[in-house]
Amino acid sequence: MSETPHEGDHVSPPYGSERQFQIYMAGLQGQLPALPLDVQELERRAKERLSPEAYDYVAGGAGAEDTMQANLAAFQRWSIVPRMLGNIAQRDLSVELLGLRLPAPLLLAPIGVQSIIHPEAELAVARAAASLGIPFILSTVSSYTLEEVARAAGGGPRWFQLYWPADAEFCASLVQRAERAGYGAIVVTLDTRLIGWRPRDLQRAYLPFLQAQGLANYLSDPVFRRDLPQTPEENPFPAIQKYVSSFGHLTLQWEDLAFLRQHTQLPVLLKGILHPDDARRAVECGVDGVIVSNHGGRQVAGAIAALEALPGVVEAVAGRIPVLFDSGIRQGADIVKAVALGARAVLLGRPYIWGLAVGGEAGVREVLQNMLADLDLTLALSGFVSVSSLDRSALVKAERA
Numbered sequence: 001m002s003e004t005p006h007e008g009d010h011v012s013p014p015y016g017s018e019r020q021f022q023i024y025m026a027g028l029q030g031q032l033p034a035l036p037l038d039v040q041e042l043e044r045r046a047k048e049r050l051s052p053e054a055y056d057y058v059a060g061g062a063g064a065e066d067t068m069q070a071n072l073a074a075f076q077r078w079s080i081v082p083r084m085l086g087n088i089a090q091r092d093l094s095v096e097l098l099g100l101r102l103p104a105p106l107l108l109a110p111i112g113v114q115s116i117i118h119p120e121a122e123l124a125v126a127r128a129a130a131s132l133g134i135p136f137i138l139s140t141v142s143s144y145t146l147e148e149v150a151r152a153a154g155g156g157p158r159w160f161q162l163y164w165p166a167d168a169e170f171c172a173s174l175v176q177r178a179e180r181a182g183y184g185a186i187v188v189t190l191d192t193r194l195i196g197w198r199p200r201d202l203q204r205a206y207l208p209f210l211q212a213q214g215l216a217n218y219l220s221d222p223v224f225r226r227d228l229p230q231t232p233e234e235n236p237f238p239a240i241q242k243y244v245s246s247f248g249h250l251t252l253q254w255e256d257l258a259f260l261r262q263h264t265q266l267p268v269l270l271k272g273i274l275h276p277d278d279a280r281r282a283v284e285c286g287v288d289g290v291i292v293s294n295h296g297g298r299q300v301a302g303a304i305a306a307l308e309a310l311p312g313v314v315e316a317v318a319g320r321i322p323v324l325f326d327s328g329i330r331q332g333a334d335i336v337k338a339v340a341l342g343a344r345a346v347l348l349g350r351p352y353i354w355g356l357a358v359g360g361e362a363g364v365r366e367v368l369q370n371m372l373a374d375l376d377l378t379l380a381l382s383g384f385v386s387v388s389s390l391d392r393s394a395l396v397k398a399e400r401a
């Protein structure tokens with residue numbers, strides 16, 4: 001296992017060919033990879049380990065799940081056109097993002113309530129990510145407090161995702177706690193002020209984030225606790241009620257983003273941007289980055305596939321701030337395509353959760369190592385030696401897949 005890097009360290013992922021070699025050599029000694037390399041097979045293995053409701057919560061989407069499926073199909077409509085006979089001996093996957101040099105254009109997406117997946121939940125994910133120098137984004141609705149997760153991450157890079165609560169003082173308290181605990185950016189998720197219509201969860205009346213699994217950051221917050229008639233330890237229901245009533249800040253508007261600037265020095269990114277006009281508005285509001293995402297197809301059934309939205313947002317932003325991407329990243333080629341279409345980096349979502357379910361911390365690390373190896377090989381075999389040299393000319397768009 002590699003050591004946790006210190007802040008500012010640049011951990012180079014090993015070349016994909018080295019990882020292939022390790023896998024083959026271990027195989028010759030009878031040690032096959034612990035986790036399936038195929039992400040669909042990995043999901044099947046995770047399903048065997050999880051309760052049916054936890055599996056469906058992660059795997060499911062909004063409505064008929066057409067947008068969730070469209071996210072994956074959109075990648076098939078773009079094809080890489082590999083170039084031959086360049087010198088591909090020295091490769092560099094690193095990218096610059098908000099003043100940090102990342103080992104690869106990869107971060108871990110915020111995913112809530114991870115204790116329904118594995119008892120070590122976000123602690124395991126934070127350790128795995130830190131061991132590779134990959135930033136992870138901690139959800140507001142995490143199962144461990146943001147301070148506990150920061151300790152697990154050691155010096156590893158980490159950002160905090162904010163579900164902006166209606167109570168302004170509580171909102172300020174959350175971002176200031178994140179800043180004190182060494183989180184390097186605030187990611188404000190805009191697409192989940194109400195929960196989408198999710199038939200799989202509704203069918204089971206399954207709401208994990210209303211149980212203690214998703215309330216760690218609320219119950220540990222002095223501002224949140226202040227006016228409760230009883231402490232959450234004596235009686236959890238007033239706390240749950242308060243959480244529900246303050247979760248979706250339905251009157252929040254663009255102008256309110258200035259409030260964050262007054263309460264944190266950290267860079268602010270907006271997650272859930274799909275429309276070019278919203279991207280322009282985000283730049284005008286002075287945010288530091290946007291994340292093109294449809295929340296993995298969990299919010300608006302029938303919404304545009306995230307990859308289809310990416311070129312319009314990139315054009316609207318016109319290089320003024322970095323554009324990140326998620327919703328549908330499943331293999332190295334997907335990262336190549338998103339970066340070629342203008343994303344500075346991508347967020348990995350469900351696949352690392354399947355790794356967590358099957359193998360805990362080691363499982364997450366293995367998913368990440370395989371993803372990085374796959375990315376390195378796909379990039380090199382396509383004729384590129386650095387992520388920063390990728391552009392739209394690497395791709396063609398099929399008429400219809």
Ligand SMILES: Cc1cc2nc3c(=O)[nH]c(=O)nc-3n(C[C@H](O)[C@H](O)[C@H](O)COP(=O)(O)O)c2cc1C
Pocket residue numbers: 057058059071109110111112113139140141161189271293294295296297298326327328329348349350351
């Ligand atoms: C089970 C689950 C929980 C999630 N929780 C959060 C969350 O707490 N905050 C957030 O901003 N996004 C959350 N997301 C959305 C992810 O950050 C990301 O946008 C999505 O997983 C990308 O889609 P993909 O996993 O299909 O690639 C969640 C997604 C899943 C699958």
Ligand SMILES: CCCCCCC(=O)C(=O)O
Pocket residue numbers: 112141192195209247295298
């Ligand atoms: C009360 C809503 C919490 C949403 C929690 C996690 C999430 O984003 C998801 O997609 O599920």
